[in-house]
Amino acid sequence: MIERFAAGAAYIDGETVPVGEARIPITDLGFSRSDVTYDVVAVWGGAFFRLDDHLQRFERNCGRLRMTLPVDRDGMKAILHELVRRCGIRQSYVDVICTRGVSRTGSRDPRTFENRFYAYAIPYVWILRQDDPGAGMDAVIAKTVRRIPTDSVDPTVKNFHWGDLTRGQFEAYDRGGSHPVLLDYNGNVTEGSGYNVFAMVGDRLLTPESGTLEGITRRTVLELATAEGIKAEPATISEEAFRGASELFATSTAGGVMPITSLDGRPVGAGRPGPVTTLLRNRYWQAHEDPRYITPVDYDNTGDRRL
Amino acid sequence: MIERFAAGAAYIDGETVPVGEARIPITDLGFSRSDVTYDVVAVWGGAFFRLDDHLQRFERNCGRLRMTLPVDRDGMKAILHELVRRCGIRQSYVDVICTRGVSRTGSRDPRTFENRFYAYAIPYVWILRQDDPGAGMDAVIAKTVRRIPTDSVDPTVKNFHWGDLTRGQFEAYDRGGSHPVLLDYNGNVTEGSGYNVFAMVGDRLLTPESGTLEGITRRTVLELATAEGIKAEPATISEEAFRGASELFATSTAGGVMPITSLDGRPVGAGRPGPVTTLLRNRYWQAHEDPRYITPVDYDNTGDRRL
Numbered sequence: 001m002i003e004r005f006a007a008g009a010a011y012i013d014g015e016t017v018p019v020g021e022a023r024i025p026i027t028d029l030g031f032s033r034s035d036v037t038y039d040v041v042a043v044w045g046g047a048f049f050r051l052d053d054h055l056q057r058f059e060r061n062c063g064r065l066r067m068t069l070p071v072d073r074d075g076m077k078a079i080l081h082e083l084v085r086r087c088g089i090r091q092s093y094v095d096v097i098c099t100r101g102v103s104r105t106g107s108r109d110p111r112t113f114e115n116r117f118y119a120y121a122i123p124y125v126w127i128l129r130q131d132d133p134g135a136g137m138d139a140v141i142a143k144t145v146r147r148i149p150t151d152s153v154d155p156t157v158k159n160f161h162w163g164d165l166t167r168g169q170f171e172a173y174d175r176g177g178s179h180p181v182l183l184d185y186n187g188n189v190t191e192g193s194g195y196n197v198f199a200m201v202g203d204r205l206l207t208p209e210s211g212t213l214e215g216i217t218r219r220t221v222l223e224l225a226t227a228e229g230i231k232a233e234p235a236t237i238s239e240e241a242f243r244g245a246s247e248l249f250a251t252s253t254a255g256g257v258m259p260i261t262s263l264d265g266r267p268v269g270a271g272r273p274g275p276v277t278t279l280l281r282n283r284y285w286q287a288h289e290d291p292r293y294i295t296p297v298d299y300d301n302t303g304d305r306r307l
Numbered sequence: 308m309i310e311r312f313a314a315g316a317a318y319i320d321g322e323t324v325p326v327g328e329a330r331i332p333i334t335d336l337g338f339s340r341s342d343v344t345y346d347v348v349a350v351w352g353g354a355f356f357r358l359d360d361h362l363q364r365f366e367r368n369c370g371r372l373r374m375t376l377p378v379d380r381d382g383m384k385a386i387l388h389e390l391v392r393r394c395g396i397r398q399s400y401v402d403v404i405c406t407r408g409v410s411r412t413g414s415r416d417p418r419t420f421e422n423r424f425y426a427y428a429i430p431y432v433w434i435l436r437q438d439d440p441g442a443g444m445d446a447v448i449a450k451t452v453r454r455i456p457t458d459s460v461d462p463t464v465k466n467f468h469w470g471d472l473t474r475g476q477f478e479a480y481d482r483g484g485s486h487p488v489l490l491d492y493n494g495n496v497t498e499g500s501g502y503n504v505f506a507m508v509g510d511r512l513l514t515p516e517s518g519t520l521e522g523i524t525r526r527t528v529l530e531l532a533t534a535e536g537i538k539a540e541p542a543t544i545s546e547e548a549f550r551g552a553s554e555l556f557a558t559s560t561a562g563g564v565m566p567i568t569s570l571d572g573r574p575v576g577a578g579r580p581g582p583v584t585t586l587l588r589n590r591y592w593q594a595h596e597d598p599r600y601i602t603p604v605d606y607d608n609t610g611d612r613r614l
Contacts, residue, residue, distance in 0.1 A: 010333060023330030024338065026317060026404075026425060031331065033469035034341040066477060097333075108434070110473060111480065118333060127415070148459040149492070151452060153470040161468045162340035163460040166417060170373060173418065185456070185492070 008122030009086040011079050016086060019120050029113065030099025034160050037061040040253045042124065043084050043092035047294035049253075049287075051077070053216050055096070061157040062098045067115040069098055076117070081298045083121035088299070091124035093254060127179075127194055127255040134272050136261025137250060139192070140177035141239060142168040147182040147190040147211055155191070156214050165193035176265065179250070181242070184211045189237040195252040197260070199237055199245035200276050206241075209234030217251040217284075220293075224283040230276065247274035249281075257281035315429035316393040318386050323393060326427050336420065337406025341467050344368040347560045349431065350391050350399035354601035356560075356594075358384070360523050362403070368464040369405045374422040376405055383426070388605045390428035395606070398431035400561060434486075434501055434562040441579050443568025444557060446499070447484035448546060449475040454489040454497040454518055462498070463521050472500035483572065486557070488549070491518045496544040502559040504567070506544055506552035507583050513548075516541030524558040524591075527600075531590040537583065554581035556588075564588035 008019030030036035039058035042049045055073055062069050071079070076096060084092050101116040128137055145167040153161050168180030181192050190211040191197060196218040198207045205225050207218055225232035242248070248260035248268045257280050259273035268274075273281070287293055315326030337343035346365035349356045362380055369376050378386070383403060391399050404425040407417050435444055452474040460468050475487030488499050497518040498504060503525040505514045512532050514525055532539035549555070555567035555575045564587050566580035575581075580588070594600055 012333070019334065020332075022333040024333050025327075026319070026329040026331050026427060027326065031338045032345075032467055033473060034467045035469060035473055038339075108432070109480075110476065120333060125415075146456070146458045148455050148468075149453070151492075152455040152459075153468075159470060160339055160341045161455075161460075161470050162342060163466060163468050166340060166342050169417065173416075185458075 005086040005088070008120055009083045010118070010120035011083060012118055013116075016082060019122055022118075022120055024099070024116075024118060025102050027102050028099050028116065029101065029110065030097070030116070033100070035065070035100035035110065036097060036160055037065055037067070037157055038095060038097040038160070039158055041080070041094045041096070042253050043090070043094060043121070043297055044124070044288040046090045046299070047288070047296045048080070048094075050216055050220070050293050051080075051295045053219075057158070057216070058096055058098070062115070064154070064157050065100075066111075067098050067100065069117055070115060071117050076119070079119055080121070082301075083119060084297045085299050085301055087121050087123075089121075089123055092121045093123070093125040094121045095119060125254040127250070127252050128258040130255070130258075133278075136259035136268075136273060137179040138177045138262045138265075139179045139181050139248070139250075139260045140172045140175050140264050141189075141242070142171050142180045142182050144168075144171050145182065147184050149185060150211055155212055158213055162193065169193045177262075179260075183239055187239050189239065189242045192250060194254060195250035195258065197242075198249050198251065199242050200247035200274065201237070201241050201245050203231060204235075205230050205232040205276060206235045206237050207232075208237055210236075215251060215253075217253055217256065220284060220287060221251050221257060221280055224280055224287065225276075228279065228283065247277050249273075249277045257284045312393040312395070315427055316390045317425070317427035318390060319425055320423075323389060326429055329425075329427055331406070331423075331425060332409050334409050335406050335423065336408065336417065337404070337423070340407070342372070342407035342417065343404060343467055344372055344374070344464055345402060345404040345467070346465055348387070348401045348403070349560050350397070350401060350428070350604055351431070351595040353397045353606070354595070354603045355387070355401070357523055357527070357600050358387075358602045360526075364465070364523070365403055365405070369422070371461070371464050372407075373418075374405050374407065376424055377422060378424050383424070386426055387428070389608075390426060391604045392606050392608055394428050394430075396428075396430055399428045400430070400432040401428045402426060432561040434557070434559050435565040437562070437565075440585075443566035443575075443580060444486040445484040445569045445572075446486045446488050446555070446557075446567045447479045447482050447571050448496075448549070449478050449487045449489050451475075451478050452489065454491050456492060457518055462519055465520055469500065476500045484569075486567075490546060494546050496546065496549045499557060501561060502557035502565065504549075505556050505558065506549050507554035507581065508544070508548050508552050510538060511542075512537050512539040512583060513542045513544050514539075515544055517543075522558060522560070524560055524563065527591060527594060528558050528564060528587055531587055531594065532583075535586065535590065554584050556580075556584045564591045
């Protein structure tokens with residue numbers, strides 16, 4: 001059983017299937033209008049990290065898009081435990097998705113659609129492999145594309161509108177880098193393709209306050225930094241301030257705290273992960289053993305789960 | 308056979324299936340990053356309208372996204388004839404889609420993905436029903452959202468980044484309208500949720516020159532208007548000029564030329580389709596019998612089609 005699900009398990013229309021067989025209707029507006037929100041929770045060492053924080057954000061974002069989740073919080077949790085249990089893995093990337101769905105009447109009116117919930121669990125995804133603790137991202141500040149403004153698409157509602165981020169990703173490769181950082185139309189830093197960014201500017205640790213997803217990893221890092229006595233806060237970060245930072249790093253559920261060791265081909269600081277970055281990366285992974293943050297996966301299938 | 312396909316037929320991974328069974332992988336980046344382009348061709352009276360123009364634009368847009376279509380022009384045509392033949396319908400909405408696809412290696416690098424081609428044919432879609440030739444759209448100029456700027460997502464590469472358009476659609480409903488028109492960040496008119504717009508300003512027929520899809524219906528209308536001796540051209544259209552227009556209409560493959568008879572609750576002109584709108588709507592449907600524009604569907608399956 002587990003072997004069939006080794007590459008991952010998905011919940012589609014009430015059934016649990018191997019992720020490679022998981023498919024959604026081509027007519028779901030979640031695809032054909034990218035009318036969808038999602039969230040990603042990590043399982044680390046056999047436990048979900050900040051599960052309720054992720055699901056709370058996800059539920060809020062469904063509401064902002066005027067979607068109605070067809071499953072409640074407990075139901076989602078039961079599904080997620082089941083998916084990870086099926087895979088039998090201790091480190092997992094768990095995706096929850098709500099789409100506008102498929103028309104029931106033939107009408108184009110999105111208010112008449114039945115919204116859908118999908119989910120899948122796959123082995124943990126690393127935006128930056130961390131086998132080598134000295135490794136870092138080779139970031140570039142994108143010149144050919146700007147982040148979609150918040151008055152067009154709200155970035156705090158986690159979404160699949162990645163056209164700008166994908167353009168930035170191609171530009172990064174073209175310029176010999178690995179990861180893009182996008183500016184807004186005022187020339188301030190926003191985020192990259194799947195990660196928030198932080199900059200050590202003077203004695204303050206800053207992260208863009210608008211134009212970005214309010215990431216849970218970002219929030220965790222702000223909390224952990226504050227607990228360490230570091231002045232950490234969201235702020236407007238100009239391109240110039242970002243370029244002058246003594247340390248830079250990115251954050252994401254898919255990789256945690258990831259040092260940015262070069263920017264546009266030039267070393268950041270000494271060209272290796274700096275002391276604040278390293279401290280917070282260590283604290284971040286230590287937090288994955290903190291009972292306040294974790295929910296052990298029910299691998300034995302003994303919970304009261306309504307599947 | 309036909310009955311199974313009455314609601315539509317889809318081409319998925321080399322097979323033709325009823326559209327209700329057509330599904331794409333949940334891990335296709337076409338969904339999970341909206342990394343996709345598409346095009347829509349109409350079949351009217353048993354013939355494709357401007358088939359090569361649509362496929363040429365589609366191929367160009369795949370190139371702009373650095374995707375490689377796994378099927379060539381003749382192959383696509385063979386597939387589309389087959390889909391419409393299976394449905395057995397004379398009026399059809401035919402969608403061709405190219406997605407980034409699914410990772411072959413587990414890498415996140417979009418350059419390593421195998422791009423996918425999907426297509427489906429369904430009964431013709433009307434953005435505005437035209438049973439009543441006096442009916443029109445009740446448009447609103449969206450106040451709560453702006454069109455995604457071209458330096459973020461290029462609107463001439465037809466895409467599913469509809470977050471702004473969907474927000475506009477909800478706003479239109481909230482304000483008692485039926486269809487939104489979005490402004491850019493300079494306050495100029497762009498387009499709506501699936502349609503270009505035209506405005507009769509003085510003696511000139513104008514359509515926004517940037518910030519919009521360069522629609523094939525838009526192009527057809529510009530050609531037909533010019534042939535009628537009307538000064539028709541793309542231009543910058545301020546909100547004020549749009550509000551002062553004597554006639555307004557929208558264009559789309561899904562509905563043709565659609566009068567806008569009210570704007571923000573006030574009548575446009577006399578509150579019914581104007582003379583230029585009506586003339587061009589008639590010319591548009593007449594063009595569907597023009598041999599220069601049409602390609603009869605091979606309903607008898609006698610063509611040299613490599614399926």
